Amino acid sequence: MNDLELQLKELILRRYGSLKNFCEIIEMPWTTLDSILKRGISKANISNVLKISHELGIDTESLASGKIVPAAGPDTLAAHFDGDGFTPEEMEEIKKYADYVRSRREE
């Protein structure tokens, strides 16, 4: 197992307790994750890499290039609001919630 994959495994174990728990959450067979960690992220199917990075909240491109970096922002963000556009203050409120979601995920 390479350094990147070892770091990834440690991150998963730290947050989810076991690889099995993590696999259940991302709906991926344990054998697939095991194979990815042993053979390397660079050889993995892109949809599997996306599943892993999305759940962990890490940047997919950085992961593919060998680094574990927190995702710059949310993958999906939508708002139900009255009106046509947001004021800077409203955008700040939305960003605040996105930051809260990210911090909760990292706990």
Place this chain on the structure above:
Amino acid sequence: MTNLEKLEEEADQEGIPIDTIRFESERIKGLYCDGNIALSADLQTSADRSAVLAEELGHHYTSSGIILDMNDTGNRKQELQARVWAYNRMIGLQGLIAAHRHGCRNRYEAAEYLDVTEELLEEAVNYYRGKYGIMYQVDNFVIYFEPCFGVFESISPA
């Protein structure tokens, strides 16, 4: 079980936390962010809360990306998809027929029977009108969208 309870149960089963937030801006009713939903604390009624929750769940199932800029055509399309998910989940053509069979005589009664806001019901009917045109038949019921909305039960010849 009310619509709101059903939606909350669905969110729970999907592992989506629902946060109630007192936003500074009254214009923000709800947010969806990576499998998390925030609902404004200002949403007073169960129908208001379920209308927003349904749309945010619609985003969970149908949206991808940052879709805050409504000047972007792709974002508007995703916003509509989420709303359509909410219309179909909360009302649907079967809901319109059920309201008719229950004896609802106007939009207010239908919204109350379906446990949705009048605004959501009106938006849904407008959407179905755009999709189906003048009328649409479901089993032995005909739903007219033009010239005005109405549901009629067809009578089979003896």
